[in-house]
Amino acid sequence: MNKILKYSFIDLIRSNWVISYTAFYFVATFGLLVANGDISKAIISLLHVITILIPLISTVFGVIYFYNSRDYIEMLLAQPIRRSTIFLGQFLGLVLSLCFSFVVGILIPFLVYGVSVSGYLLHFLYVLVAGILMTIIFSALAYLIALLNDNRLRGFGLAILTWLLFAILYDGIFVLAMIKFEEYPLDKVSLIASLFNPIDLSRIFIMLKFDTAALFGYTGALFHQFFGSNLGVVLAGFALLVWCFVPVLIILAKSNQKDF
Amino acid sequence: MRPINIQLILLFLCATLTAGAHTLRVGKNGAYRTVAEAIGQAQPFDTLLLDGEVFFETNIVIDKPMTLDGQGHAVIDGEEKDEILVIDSDSVVVRGLTIQNVGHSFIKDRAGIRVRERNHILIENCILTNTFFGIYLQKSNHTIVRHNVVIGTPGRSETFTGNAIHLWYCDNIEVAYNTVKNHRDGIYFEFVNYGSIHDNYSEQNVRYGLHFMFSNHDDYFKNTFINNGSGVAVMFSKWITMKDNKFLDNWGSASFGLLLKEIYDGELSGNIFRNNTIAIHAEGANRLTIQQNVFEKNGWALKVMGSCFDNHVTGNNFRGNNFNIATNSKQSKDRYDHNYWDDYAGYDLDKDGIGDVPHRPVKLFAYIVERVPISIIMLRSLFIEMINFAEYIVPSLTPENLVDASPAMQPYNL
Amino acid sequence: MINVQNLTKTFGNLTVLNDVSLEIGAGKIVAVLGPNGSGKTTLIKCLMGMVRPDKGGMYLKGEQINDQSSYRTYIDYLPQISRHPENLTPRELVRMLGDIRQQPAREEVFVDLFELEPYLDKRLKNLSGGTRQKVSIMLSLMFHNDLLIMDEPTNGLDPTAIIRLKDYLLEKRRENKSIIFTTHIIPLVEEMAEEIIFLLEGNIYFQGSVDELKKQQSEPNLERAIAHALTTKKASI
Missing domain, CATH: 2.160.20.10 (Single-stranded right-handed beta-helix, Pectin lyase-like)
Structure with missing residues (x-):
């Protein structure tokens, strides 16, 4: 698996896609730092990057990468190695290269701006970890969708739809439900509902770690309490890990049954 | 004096x-x-x-x-x-x-x-x-x-x-x-x-x-x-003049820069409100002139709750606030004009410094949050940004008469 | 060497392999023929474990290979379309496959055969289609196993390269290696194959030598024999 991972990773980080993706982060992060002139503001500005852009790019890239490497996968299938090894190796190569882009692209500008001595190091790490988890979750979902759909157009459409679902539709239904049931106590239900969307989960988690927490006021007290406690952090982390592992496990199961 | x-x-x-x-x-x-x-x-x-x-x-x-x-x-x-x-x-x-x-x-x-x-x-x-x-x-x-x-x-x-x-x-x-x-x-x-x-x-x-x-x-x-x-509270008073004060960094779950409650015939001008959770929370504020103030980087700049009448909000700068104006009522009985709004998206064809299209400072999300407070957890969701935009283009839920018909194109030098 | 028993594969309601049984002896060049969609590639992909048969057993040297992976160490396989990571160089791919298979790769033969030396350190995406096919052949055959399975090996090759490949395969044949390939090119079959497996709609229509097929169809050349076989088959439906 390590060998597959290694060569997929080398292949990917040499690709123009990944190079431009890294360059984009690099430029965008420097831009945010210069425009905000303030590390904590720049970190919070990264929130949109993490909750919208990373899922979108990971989704699109995950689908394209799978379809583009189908023939390569066939070649690997002719080698004396197990399927789980091939798919896990390839998938991890993909995730690793996307994470590499993201981490390198934002880490260098922040280090240059002195994040390590700014007192916001922990916040920055939260954002970094959230970005990595988003990358894993959405490239896994995309990879799985591509694996299940031989029709590329259909696979691509479904992947974009998945992104839309988590990035927009889920919140839309969420807000409508809140308005519909406004007379009921909603904080517990909202808290639970936020666990079922990795984007909402990381968005809320990060906002609560920043000044924006004050905007939540007393109505968001339950969220404060939950995400402020060790149990809450562990549970939120656990929920995100479930989001990472479940698609990967399905990838492994499905890839074992698939004909190429 | x-x-x-x-x-x-x-x-x-x-x-x-x-x-x-x-x-x-x-x-x-x-x-x-x-x-x-x-x-x-x-x-x-x-x-x-x-x-x-x-x-x-x-x-x-x-x-x-x-x-x-x-x-x-x-x-x-x-x-x-x-x-x-x-x-x-x-x-x-x-x-x-x-x-x-x-x-x-x-x-x-x-x-x-x-x-x-x-x-x-x-x-x-x-x-x-x-x-x-x-x-x-x-x-x-x-x-x-x-x-x-x-x-x-x-x-x-x-x-x-x-x-x-x-x-x-x-x-x-x-x-x-x-x-x-x-x-x-x-x-x-x-x-x-x-x-x-x-x-x-x-x-x-x-x-x-x-x-x-x-x-x-x-x-x-x-x-x-x-x-x-919790900031500054001014309550049950008349003929108050508040000028050139600074309300800064009142940042907490229930903090505000200035709480106005049952205030009549006052004047608020030249004040700076920066980094407050809520810069001004007005409840039962009447016949106030709010002018030439700076509202910067607040959670809410102006929260106008029901039973506010005949206030005049003019010539203020609203910049970098999460919400510029929030209200819980469908009707506004206050006047807004000549303010600078950083989210104004209109144009000024006749170059007179005043936007040609009226500005509606209440975002749909601000309205939803007033109605269902817990929905604040949706802050910075892409869906929210989209409905805010849609509402800005085709207003339907936010107070229809809460409009600045003459928004300034450039911030005032305050 | 290869033994297939009652192999069946359907995709949806399309039966691609219908209860196929066959035996391929060692030390031969075998051509798998058949019109498009007759199941050639599926048969080979089943053997390579890329397609999972609905039922049936496959054996290599007497050992069952269904759902196994390690047997592939003993097979050099050239897929019909082969693509490798675009941003790696042929040299890196040689190293990668040697790494994965834990076998020594001897690629020099092919570097000489196809004059690949100038391309070894260029990224794959910068190589022409023909050169890529040569690289693919090199990557497939460089482990010099006793069993070679090739799906349309001459696809995209220029005439010189085809001749060189043929010569190479014949030499291997002399070294007593088993070679199985699919193709559409009849002269190639006539020139090389000792045995033909003729697939038609998922069934083995014929298995035997070229001469036997000609005799069976009462046609003097292979091309006509195949055409005749196809028309009679259609007539019988």
Whole structure:
């Protein structure tokens, strides 16, 4: 698996896609730092990057990468190695290269701006970890969708739809439900509902770690309490890990049954 | 503007002109060892000069007109036993004293300096530390409190600290150039008319930087209120002028820069509101003019709740706030014009500096949050940004008449 | 060497392999023929474990290979379309496959055969289609196993390269290696194959030598024999 991972990773980080993706982060992060002139503001500005852009790019890239490497996968299938090894190796190569882009692209500008001595190091790490988890979750979902759909157009459409679902539709239904049931106590239900969307989960988690927490006021007290406690952090982390592992496990199961 | 200054000058003239006024020295090298003893021996209009040492005394009652001068170096320490100075005479001057360690009590509102229903008092250049209440004026008119520093003990809860400068039933008062810190309320006004509060610095008080109730015809200007528990509250008052104040960093779950409740006929201008959870929370505010203020980087700039009428919001800068205007009512009875809104997306074809398209400052999300507060957890969701945009293009839910028909294209230089 | 018993594979309601049984002896060149969609590639992909048969057993040297992976160490396989990571160089791919298979790669033969030396350190995406096919052949055959399975090996090759490949395969044949390939190119079959497996709609229509097929169809050349076989088959449906 390590060998597959290694060569997929080398292949990917040499690709123009990944190079431009890294360059984009690099430029965008420097831009945010210069425009905000303030590390904590720049970190919070990264929130949109993490909750919208990373899922979108990971989704699109995950689908394209799978379809583009189908023939390569066939070649690997002719080698004396197990399927789980091939798919896990390839998938991890993909995730690793996307994470590499993201981490390198934002880490260098922040280090240059002195994040390590700014007192916001922990916040920055939260954002970094959230970005990595988003990358894993959405490239896994995309990879799985591509694996299940031989029709590329259909696979691509479904992947974009998945992104839309988590990035927009889920919140839309969420807000409508809140308005519909406004007379009921909603904080517990909202808290639970936020666990079922990795984007909402990381968005809320990060906002609560920043000044924006004050905007939540007393109505968001339950969220404060939950995400402020060790149990809450562990549970939120656990929920995100479930989001990472479940698609990967399905990838492994499905890839074992698939004909190429 | 107010007659008090002239009266004070008259007071001092009286004091200096009074024949036979003496100067009494208090301290190891003076004729008197304690302040109380000196006051007992003094004639009206005498001056007591305190040496630079620590006097351990409580309940010093000043019962005749006089000047008590600590010369900037005398200290009176109450050793947490009781209150320290009680002014029980008209025409008293207290200056240059350090007063410390009053100690808290649940039975009595102990104060560092108390004025008990007397007029024409001047308290200046004093430092009060660890006093339960700092300067406490009850039913005192024509009094000046200026250039004092009143600092409580940090980290105390509301019940274990009193107000730094507390005024109750006073008229024609000037409170100026004071620094108040770490108390329950920085400056507390109840039933105070014709007062002038200016150039004060109120910071890190547990509850309000300024707490202001049932007080009419007061001006407050050039004050700084920074990082107080809940900000500044102005309630049940009429004819208030608030000018050139700074409301900064009142950032917390239930904090605001300025809470306006049941306020009539006031003027708010030239103030700066920056980094407050809610810059102005208005409830039952009527006939106010809110102009040339700066609203910057607040959670909410202006939260206008029901029963606000005929307010005029004009010529303000709204920049970098999460929500510029929030309201819970479908109708607005206030006027908005000539403000600068950083989220204005219109154009100015005739180049007159005024946008050609009206601006609707209430975002749909602000409206939803007022209706269902918990929906604030959707802040910064892409869905929210999309519906905000849709509502901006085709308004349907936000108050239809809450419109700035003449939005400024450029921020004002305020 | 290879034994297939009752192999069946359907995709949806399309039966691609219908109860196919066959035996391929060692040390032969075997051509798998058949029109498009007859199941050639599926048969080979089943053997390579890329397509999972619905039922049936497959054996290599007497050992069952269904759902196994390690047997592939003993097979050099050239897929019909082969693509490798675009941003790697042929040299890196040689190293990668050697790494994965834990076998020594001897690629020099092909570097000489196809004159690949100038391309070894260029990224794959910068190589022409023909060169890529040569690289693919090199990557497939460089482990010099006793069994070679090739799906349309001459696709995209120029005539010189085809001749060189043919010569190479014949040489291997002399070294007693088994070679199985699919193709559409009849002269190639006539020239090389000792045995033909003729697939038609998922069934083995014919298995035997070229001469036997000609004789069976009473046609003097292979092309006509195949065409005849197809028309009679259609007539019988």
